[in-house]
Amino acid sequence: MTARAGESFVLPRAVAEAEQLLATPVPPAGPTTAQGDPATGEWTATEGAGFRIVPLWEGDPLTGVYAPEWNDAEEAAGAHLAALAEELDRRWGPHRMVRLDGLLRAWQTGAPVEPLYQALFAEDLYGDLTVWGPVGPDGRWAALTVGHSDGDAPLVLAALVSDRAVARE
Secondary structure, three states: OEOOOOOOOOHHHHHHHHHHHHHOOOOOOOOOEEEEOOOOOOEEEEEEOOEEEEEEEEOOOOOOOOOOHHHHHHHHHHHHHHHHHHHHHHHHOOOEEEOOHHHHHHHHOOOOOOHHHHHHHHOOOOOOEEEEEEEOOOOEEEEEEEEOOOOOOOOEEEEEEEOOOOOOO
16 A cells, blocks of 8 residues: 555646656665655655655555456556656657566566566566656656556556666667
8 A cells, every 4th residue: 555545646746746756866876765654654655776666646445346347447547647658758758668577577586686676566566667768857767657466455556767777678
């Protein structure tokens, strides 16, 4: 669960938060640390060497939800991501997709993956990345993803910024 639980998706707010994230300092080195809301402990951000990840929206829990409501929840999360990506494309130029399935399989078998991807997977953000970069005067990379931890967990839309390339070559 994230600190965004119960909030509606509001496109202008999500755009503003993505743009603010692009300008947020990231640690140049050091360990990866997840941060939580002081009152609830729910996830608010994860930082590591050269990156920061934040939740932008959290859907409703999927406990006891089956098709067609399950499909509706997935479609809503996908629509939020698509609307935000479309607006960011206008501001940052066209995005590209970066698949994470190979890295996820590697991580699940104990193979080393970069700290950014470890941090995404630790927050159950397994979805492919919608990536822009380099963007802005600092040449940073930005990305969006949707994920959830298990069948009952809510879907989460998250954004990240990195001072290093976010790409699979």
